[in-house]
Amino acid sequence: PEPSPPEPEPPVAVKPAEAKPTDAKPTDAKPVDVKPAAGEAAKAAPNRATAKDLATIKVPAERLDEMMDRVGELVIVQARLSQVAANGGNEDVIKSVAEDIARLTSGLREAMMGIRMVPIGSLFSRFRRLLHDLSNQLGKDIEFVTVGDETELDKTMIERLADPLVHILRNSADHGLEDRETRLSAGKPASGQIKIVARHAGAEVLLSVVDDGRGLDAKRIRQKAEENGLVAPGATLSDEDTYALIFAPGFSTAKEVSALSGRGVGMDVVKRTIESMRGAIDVATVLGQGTTITLRLPLTLAI
16 A cells, blocks of 8 residues: 555646646636645645645755855854854854854845745746636636746745635636727727736735726725625725725625626635735725736745
8 A cells, every 4th residue: 555655646746836737727616726735635644745745846056056155154153163162262252153153044044045936927827727718708808918927936925825816817807807898988908908017125025916907996895895784884984995895705896696706705815815924915996997906925934
């Protein structure tokens, strides 16, 4: 029983990490849902090993060289510290060693974080098949554009972003973009555009999903929120607070339940996931012109 499990591991451990189209295949349910792998991992020890192998990261050789240099310097400083301790060094010498250790620890931390960083474009590539299928399913012409594919983010962060982005993209395609006839009558191009933009901003990564659709209707959101008991009639709400209602559990402005919307179980998942990653969500919209949902994320959760 023991030798047999390793046989299926190579295709599972290597392919999903490299072949992004495979991850995006089951778009009718949860295109990038990683939970099935976790479920299999709970069944048997060989599968747990497989799940662990999925975390493999390709690391550029120069980053490993940088880390080796840091470790080499740290070994030298450790030897110096041992000598100072044995000889009862004076305060100035001890202070100098402490400063060297602080500098090297900081450098080692940066090098370690750099090793965990991968281009976010590896995540974007999963969504092309998703948008293609949504276009066919909804009968809408959708142009998918990505900007900042080379922006680097922690490997763990990228994996956890998959599901929230699927919900946002589905929402943009279903609720945001109008059908061809409506767009033409409004003087817009027949093909709607959904764009993902990634960029660094200080110690954060900003990930924006932008569509050129109908935008958020604050009055309709307010009306549905009052119907659902989320807002008291007559209560004063800013536009920002009104738009934040779309992330409330069970909230949906869809007129009927479909395979894509109407159940109110999408955007609240996005909010919970992003907050669990110590991030935040900003919503900007112009009625009739489109909506931008921006995820503000720390560079890493590793340290």
